C-alpha cells in the first residue's frame with residue numbers, strides 16, 4: 102500500500118509544487134485510472150496482455166484528460182489558488198458523474214495478471230503485491246530521475262521557482278503547466294491500475310486515496326517530493342501498525358486530525374524544512 | 377431605506393407564497409429557506425470576510441445531531457433541543473476557528489475540510505449512538521415546539537419562514553453595523569486592518585462563531601422539521617453546497633444565498649427528474665461560476681451599477 | 688529636556704545575510720517632529736516596521752510611554768497610540784472613501800460616525816469625495832487618504848513613511864501645514880526623501896545608513912556633518 106500511496110501522493114505533490122494548485126480532483130483521476138483499467142482488461146482477451154495494455158493506456162488517457170482540464174479551465178483562472186480549488190471540486194464531480202454514467206454504480210474487480218504466491222518459511226506473500234511494490238518503486242525512481250536529470254525536469258523546477266522569470270527565459274509556461282498537471286494525474290492513474298487487482302474499481306473510490314494523498318503530501322511538506330516519499334513510507338508502514346490497535350475508522354480519524362494539526366502548527370510539513 | 381424595503385418585500389412574498397403554492401413546491405420552499413439560512417452563515421464567513429471554508433458541514437451536522445440526539449436519547453422537547461443544537465453549531469465553529477484560523481487561504485480550506493471529515497468519521501465511529509450512515513428518524517414527540525407541530529406542512533413552512541426572516545434581518549443588521557464594516561475590511565486588506573488596530577484573529581473568530589451559529593440553527597431546524605438526522609449531512613458535499621449557493625446567488629450580498637439556494641435546488645431537481653446527472657450539474661455549475669461569473673448573479677448586478685445599493 | 692515617548696535600544700533585523708537594521712538606538716521626544724532620513728535601502732521602512740510591530744526584531748527592546756512593547760502585536764500597539772501610514776499606499780481600494788475613513792474613525796467609538804468621518808476627510812481635503820470608491824481616486828488623493836486614515840486614529844505617535852511621494856508641489860505646502868498642526872499633541876516620526884520638507888519641518892533628524900545610525904541631532908548639526916554629506920547628501924549640499 103505504501104508504494105502505491107507514494108505514487109499517487111507524488112502526483113499531487115508535483116502539481117502543487119510546480120503549479121501551486123491543490124488538485125481536489127486528484128482522487129478522481131485515480132478513480133478514472135482504475136475504472137479505465139477495468140474497461141481495457143475487459144476489452145483485451147488475454148489477462149496479462151490486457152493488464153500491460155491498461156498500464157500503458159490508462160495513464161495516457163488520464164493524463165490527456167488532465168491536460169485538457171488544465172488548458173480549458175485552470176489556465177483561464179490564472180491559477181488563482183482558491184478559484185482553482187473550487188474548479189477542481191467541480192471537475193471531480195463531473196468525473197464522478199462520467200464514471201457513474203458509463204460504468205455504473207457497482208464495484209468491479211480486475212484479476213491480477215498472475216497469481217504467484219511466494220512462500221516464505223514464516224508467512225506467505227502474494228507475488229502480485231510484491232510486483233506492485235517493485236513496479237511502484239521503479240516508477241518513482243523514473244520520476245525522480247526525470248525531475249533531477251532531464252531537461253524537462255529542469256524546466257519544471259525552474260518554473261516552480263519563478264513563473265515570470267521562467268517565461269522571460271523563453272519557457273512555454275502554459276505547456277509546462279499542462280504537462281505537469283497531466284503527469285501528476287498520470288501518476289495517480291498508474292497507482293490506480295496497479296491497485297485494481299487488489300481493490301475493486303468503483304466510481305466513488307477516489308475519496309480515500311485523495312485523503313491519504315493529502316495526508317502524505319502535507320506531512321511531507323507541500324511540494325517537496327523527497328518529504329512526500331518519506332511520509333508515504335512512514336504512513337504506509339504505520340498504517341498497518343495503527344490498525345492493529347484501532348479500528349479502521351478510528352485510525353482514519355486520528356490520521357485526519359493529525360494532518361490538520363500539522364498544517365496548523367507546522368505548515369512546512371514534518372520533513373519539509375527545506376523543500 | 378431601499379435595501380430594507382427590498383428585504384421586507386422578499387419576506388412578504390415568501391409569506392404570500394405560503395397561501396398559493398401547490399403542495400410540492402410549498403414543501404420544497406420550506407427546505408430551501410432552511411438551507412438558505414445555512415448558506416447565509418456561509419456567506420458571512422466567505423462572502424463578507426473572505427474566509428473560504430470547506431468544512432461547514434461540520435457546523436451543520438453539529439446543530440442537527442446536537443438537537444436530534446437530545447431528543448432521541450434524553451427525550452428533550454423541540455424548543456430547548458433547537459436552541460442547544462444552534463449553540464452546538466457555534467461552539468463547534470469556535471473550536472474549529474481557534475485552530476484553523478491560524479492558517480489562511482488554501483491551508484484554511486484544507487484544514488477545515490480535514491476537520492469536517494474527522495467529524496463525519498466520528499459520527500460513523502459512534503454509530504451505536506448516532507445511527508451512523510443510516511441515521512435515525514426524529515421521534516414525533518420531539519417535533520412539537522410551542523404547540524406547533526413541525527411535522528405538519530403548514531406550521532413547518534411558517535417556522536422555516538420565521539427562522540429565515542430572523543436570519544436575514546440579522547444578516548442585514550450585521551453587515552450594516554460597524555463590525556460588518558470590519559469584516560469586509562479583513563477581506564479587502566488584512567494587513568491594513570491590523571494597522572488600524574483590529575485584531576484579525578479575533579475578528580475572524582467572531583465571524584466563524586456567527587457563521588457556525590447560522591449553520592447550527594439550519595442543521596437543528598432541518599433535522600427536527602423534516603424528521604431525519606443522518607451522517608450524510610456531515611459529508612463533503614454538504615460543505616460544498618453552501619459555497620455553491622453563495623457563488624451562484626452572489627457572495628457578499630445578503631439576498632445572494634436565498635437566490636442561489638432556490639435556483640440550485642430547482643436546477644438539481646430538474647436535472648434529476650430527467651436524467652441521473654445531478655453530479656454533473658453540480659460540477660458544471662461550479663465550473664461555470666468560477667470561470668464566467670465569480671461574483672454570482674446579484675454580485676454581478678451590483679458591480680454593473682444596476683443595484684449598487686444592495687447590501 | 689522634553690520627556691521621551693518612544694525609546695528603542697539595540698534594534699536588529701536581519702534578512703539572511705542582509706543587515707537591514709543593525710543595532711539602532713532611537714529616542715523620540717514627546718511632541719516633536721523627528722525626521723528619519725537615509726539613502727534607498729538604508730533600512731528606514733524596516734526600522735519603523737519594528738516600531739509599529741509589523742515585524743519582530745531579532746534583538747533589542749522598544750519602550751513606548753514607559754512600557755515595554757517589544758513583544759506586543761501590531762494591532763495592540765495601534766490601540767496604545769502608535770499610528771502608521773504605509774509607504775506603499777495600502778487603502779481599501781474596493782471600499783468608498785467614507786468606509787476607509789470610518790474604519791479608522793470608529794476605533795474611537797464615536798457616537799456620530801458620519802460627522803466624525805466628514806471631519807476626518809476635511810483634514811486632508813477629501814470631504815467632497817466621500818462616496819467615491821477609493822481605488823478610483825488619483826494617486827495623490829490616495830496618498831492623502833492614507834494619511835487621513837492615520838490621522839483619524841488620533842495617535843499619540845504618528846509614523847509617516849514617505850508621505851509626500853507622489854504629491855504635486857502645491858499639495859506639499861498643505862501637507863506641511865497639516866503636520867505642523869499635529870504637534871505637540873501628537874509626536875511625528877517622518878521618513879522623507881524631500882530635503883526641503885525635512886529641513887522645514889523637523890526639529891531633530893536621525894540619519895540611517897546600511898542599517899546603522901550615522902548621525903542624530905538638530906537639522907543644523909546634520910547639515911554640517913561630514914559623514915552625512917559623504918554618505919547621503921552628496922556633493923550638492925557639501926558647500927553649505
Ligand SMILES: Nc1ncnc2c1ncn2[C@@H]1O[C@H](COP(=O)(O)OP(=O)(O)OP(=O)(O)O)[C@@H](O)[C@H]1O
Pocket residue numbers: 702705707725726727728729730731732733734774
Ligand atoms: N522582507 C524582506 N526580505 C528581505 N529583504 C528585505 C525585506 N524587507 C526589506 N529588505 C531589504 O532590507 C533593506 C532595507 O530595506 P528598507 O525597505 O527598510 O529600506 P528603506 O530605507 O525604507 O528604503 P527606501 O528609501 O527605498 O524606502 C533593503 O536592502 C531591502 O531590500
Ligand SMILES: [Mg+2]
Pocket residue numbers: 731732733774848
Ligand atoms: Mg522605505
